[in-house]
Amino acid sequence: MLDYNRFLGKKRKLDEVKVMTKRRASRGVMMFFNREKEIEEIKRIVSTEPNLITFVYGPINSGKTELMQRIANELPRNYVTFYINFRGKFIRDYNDFIRVLFKFEKNGKKKILGEIAKESARILRYKGIPVPMSILDLISERKTGEDVFEFLEGYLEEISKRRTPVIIVDELQVIKELKIDGLLIYRLFNFFVRLTKELHLAHVFAVTSDSLFIEKIYSSAMLHGRARYMLVDDFSLETAEAFLRKNGFKSEEIKLTLDFFGGKPVYLVEAIKNKHRLREFCEEMLVLRRRQIKDMIYEECEEMQRKIKNFLEVFKEKDEIKYEKLTKEIKWCIEKNIIFLNPAKESIKPQSKLDLIAIKEIIRG
Numbered sequence: 073m074l075d076y077n078r079f080l081g082k083k084r085k086l087d088e089v090k091v092m093t094k095r096r097a098s099r100g101v102m103m104f105f106n107r108e109k110e111i112e113e114i115k116r117i118v119s120t121e122p123n124l125i126t127f128v129y130g131p132i133n134s135g136k137t138e139l140m141q142r143i144a145n146e147l148p149r150n151y152v153t154f155y156i157n158f159r160g161k162f163i164r165d166y167n168d169f170i171r172v173l174f175k176f177e178k179n180g181k182k183k184i185l186g187e188i189a190k191e192s193a194r195i196l197r198y199k200g201i202p203v204p205m206s207i208l209d210l211i212s213e214r215k216t217g218e219d220v221f222e223f224l225e226g227y228l229e230e231i232s233k234r235r236t237p238v239i240i241v242d243e244l245q246v247i248k249e250l251k252i253d254g255l256l257i258y259r260l261f262n263f264f265v266r267l268t269k270e271l272h273l274a275h276v277f278a279v280t281s282d283s284l285f286i287e288k289i290y291s292s293a294m295l296h297g298r299a300r301y302m303l304v305d306d307f308s309l310e311t312a313e314a315f316l317r318k319n320g321f322k323s324e325e326i327k328l329t330l331d332f333f334g335g336k337p338v339y340l341v342e343a344i345k346n347k348h349r350l351r352e353f354c355e356e357m358l359v360l361r362r363r364q365i366k367d368m369i370y371e372e373c374e375e376m377q378r379k380i381k382n383f384l385e386v387f388k389e390k391d392e393i394k395y396e397k398l399t400k401e402i403k404w405c406i407e408k409n410i411i412f413l414n415p416a417k418e419s420i421k422p423q424s425k426l427d428l429i430a431i432k433e434i435i436r437g
């Protein structure tokens with residue numbers, strides 16, 4: 073099982089970095105870069121009839137959320153996007169779940185649907201699905217997930233007469249263990265299959281950076297033939313170089329940054345911010361990451377520590393390897409966000425170049 077406190081603790085640190093990078097945007101560092109290929113792919117998907125659920129996955133901080141927000145901003149006006157993010161939300165029960173799913177409005181249904189139908193509205197995107205406050209009683213009275221989905225099906229059917237709904241669910245794994253008459257996630261998947269493959273009503277994008285979760289989904293019989301998978305990886309080195317160059321980096325600075333961070337967007341953005349003390353910044357980040365990984369390993373019993381280190385040895389020579397069996401120690405590294413698993417390639421690799429260097433140093437002792 074995922075150690076969520078640790079997971080959230082780490083996320084929090086990275087989220088702080090993200091907030092800093094957003095602030096920095098106002099100081100003139102270029103914000104959104106590249107992703108033409110992914111944007112084109114998504115536009116191609118939504119230009120056809122909804123048929124499959126699209127799972128968007130990738131290493132942590134690779135830019136999945138940023139990309140999906142971009143999509144929400146860029147789709148033409150015959151679409152309406154509903155972006156739902158479970159990150160940081162404490163969802164313990166049904167009521168918490170619907171509070172994240174919906175955006176309750178004072179306006180009645182007619183008015184909300186009228187707004188969605190309006191021709192003049194340019195780009196229409198919502199955080200949460202807007203519904204009248206009055207339906208809250210109706211939904212919460214019944215207390216079962218099934219009714220929410222029944223309601224939503226009818227509601228989306230009405231919306232789809234005017235615009236094509238695009239539902240983006242981010243950080244889906246947050247609810248992976250939530251039980252409401254059985255596991256909610258399965259009911260949600262059934263609902264998504266209904267919206268796509270059966271009714272062709274709405275496009276559904278489910279985003280996650282939880283590798284073990286996506287691996288389970290990938291091999292689940294229930295979703296076989298009903299889902300497609302889209303990898304959003306870190307930038308390639310060429311893209312990362314172009315991004316840094318665009319932000320005023322000289323060749324030497326580019327080399328140093330790529331040596332430490334590879335194409336991880338969040339670190340590149342931070343490197344740009346710390347250009348005046350680049351080497352120091354790179355080294356600080358490495359010390360921090362090495363410390364974090366070491367601390368996590370030392371929390372385990374000696375036998376497990378040995379197994380983990382033995383396994384990590386493979387990254388001395390290789391950056392990415394195929395896996396045969398997901399052993400306890402491999403799963404541990406994935407859960408701790410040290411290793412990223414790509415089910416489509418049956419491969420595993422460190423979550424970032426920085427992790428790779430830290431791993432090598434830890435192994436060296």
Ligand SMILES: Nc1ncnc2c1ncn2[C@@H]1O[C@H](COP(=O)(O)OP(=O)(O)OP(=O)(O)O)[C@@H](O)[C@H]1O
Binds near residue numbers: 102
């Ligand atoms: N295309 C991009 N251009 C410029 N910067 C980017 C891009 N994509 C991501 N970033 C930077 O990286 C940060 C992290 O991106 P984002 O939050 O989208 O990653 P993520 O893959 O959703 O992360 P998580 O795994 O935590 O969900 C952003 O806040 C932004 O600063």
Ligand SMILES: [Mg+2]
Binds near residue numbers: 137138242
């Ligand atoms: Mg994200």
